[in-house]
Amino acid sequence: MLIDGQTLRAERAKAGISMRGMAHRTGISYSHLSNVERGDRAATATVVKAYQRALADKGHVLDVGGEDVQRREVLELLRDAGVGLLGAVPALAAVESIRTGLHDAVGRRSRAEWWRQAIADYGASHYLAPPAQMLRDLLADAAVLEKHVADGADADRRDLLRSAGYLAGVTALAWSNMGERRQSRRWWHTAIDAADQSGDPAAQVWVRAWAVTNGPNVGRRPGEALTLAQERLGEHLAPNSASCVLLGGLAQTQADLGDPVALTTLRHLADLTERVPSEVAADRGSLFGWPEVRLRYAESYVYTARRDTTAAYAAQDRALSLYDTDLPRDRAKIMLHRARCLVIDGDITGGTAYATSVLDDLDATVRFESVNVAAKAVIAAVPPRARKLAAVTALHHRLTVG
Known part of the structure; x- marks a missing residue:
């Protein structure tokens, strides 16, 4: 059975869960779920699984049939048998034929289109979903995507490599959240390599931007992060979230190095923030958004590192007034x-x-x-x-x- 947004909305209402309640339970932003339920965005496997878990907590069962059920059962059996996180990866590779068969039966979108939507879902889940849960799904999907890249036609390969860059980047962030620095750094290397092979400038900026910003959490030396950021600074930075993340990470790195140019970078970031599209500015809960509060965070970080506490306190006041409790x-x-x-x-x-x-x-x-x-x-x-x-x-x- 193919699940659509209308079905998800009906099942959520039947369980007595509000839209904001579902966003809190799933770790996916309110705006993203709203778009899915309206039919403006696809109800991908990641979203459907999140609804399944949330509804199950309320005693309701969402029957999706097909590959997703079998995939979940394989993972649960492995977990019950005491097989660790990595043990789930080869299991999912073994059931790849189920996903392919389901996709062929649906016949609506290419694999590349499916993966683009999956990446958007992961970006929407990053800030609230438990990292161990994220990693289980990310590593399983990475095994599938590896096969798709290897088997894909030349026409799809670049788009699939682009998705591989994003997927590896989100995986690196999840490893970082768990304190696994070596694993995170290795996945950042894979993300950068995949994005570069795709030839997609937006993906290349995005993976470097988050690798730089994530640097302090994985023990990346500031000088190394600076070099990484500068690899894309010679290009035109479009007013989007990736460019803003890159400038924010650069300013923070410069501040850690004691370089006063960090203040100039902050000004450039503020100018770019004013020019991002409204939908990007309004996307508060995704890795692909850039709301004002992230500018204020960068300011707080930079001014604190530079020991300019007056400016830091002002940025912190503004940030705390903008952050939601979620x-x-x-x-x-x-x-x-x-x-x-x-x-x-x-x-x-x-x-x-x-x-x-x-x-x-x-x-x-x-x-x-x-x-x-x-x-x-x-x-x-x-x-x-x-x-x-x-x-x-x-x-x-x-x-x-x-």
């Missing part, structure tokens, strides 16, 4: 910037105690590696003479024991 991780990082500023201003006990309270108040399910990195920066700002203060050791203990 993005607790990003909100926590802004608050940790504030804690670092307090330490810089000499309130070492107050700043480190504030950072500890931010970690204590954050649900463990969204305390990813980027939050830990921001908290470690608070400790790094403490002068050596004050490292034995009770509040400092408490924060250090909180980061050590989790």
Whole structure:
């Protein structure tokens, strides 16, 4: 049975789940789900699976039939049998014929079109979906996409390589969220290689932009990140999310290096932000959006790194006024910037105690590696003479024991 947006809407209403409630349960943005239910976007496997899980929590069953059911059963059997995350990958490769058969039966879109929609779904899920859940699906889909790239006709190959670049990039981010730095860096290498082979400038900018921005969380040296960013700075930067992410990551890297040009880069970013299309500015919950709050985050990061606490506090105030409660991780990082500023201003006990309270108040399910990195920066700002203060050791203990 082919599931469409109308069916998803009806099943959601039957279960008594609001649209915003479904967005919260699935980790997919409200706007994306609204488009799916209206029929403006396809109900891809990622979205349908998310609805299945959310509806199951309410005691409702969404029967989709076909490959998706068998794929889920294979993964669940492997998990029940004690097979780890990576064990699911060859299993899905073995049932690739199911997906291909279902696709041929539907016969509406090319594989390349299907993967473009799947990438959009993953981008919409990134900020809220648990990284282990994301990785299970991403690695399984990567095994399928590998076969599609290998088997695809020349006409589709470039588009499939483009999707491979995006998929590998989202996978790298998921590994990073779990604190697996080596795996993340390896997937970034794959993402860049795939995007470059596709010849798609937008994909090439996007993977480098997020690799640079993600740099501190995977231990990438600032000089290495700077080189990576500069590989695409000679080209015209279109007013889109990828260009904005690239400039934001560049400004943060320059600030970490102590380079005052970071302020010039921030101004360029502000100018570009004003020119992004309205739909990109309104997309708050996706890797492919660029709302104002992300500009304010970049400002907070840069001004904090440059120890300009007056400007940093102003950027933090603006960011905190814009963040919704559905993005607790990003909100926590802004608050940790504030804690670092307090330490810089000499309130070492107050700043480190504030950072500890931010970690204590954050649900463990969204305390990813980027939050830990921001908290470690608070400790790094403490002068050596004050490292034995009770509040400092408490924060250090909180980061050590989790």
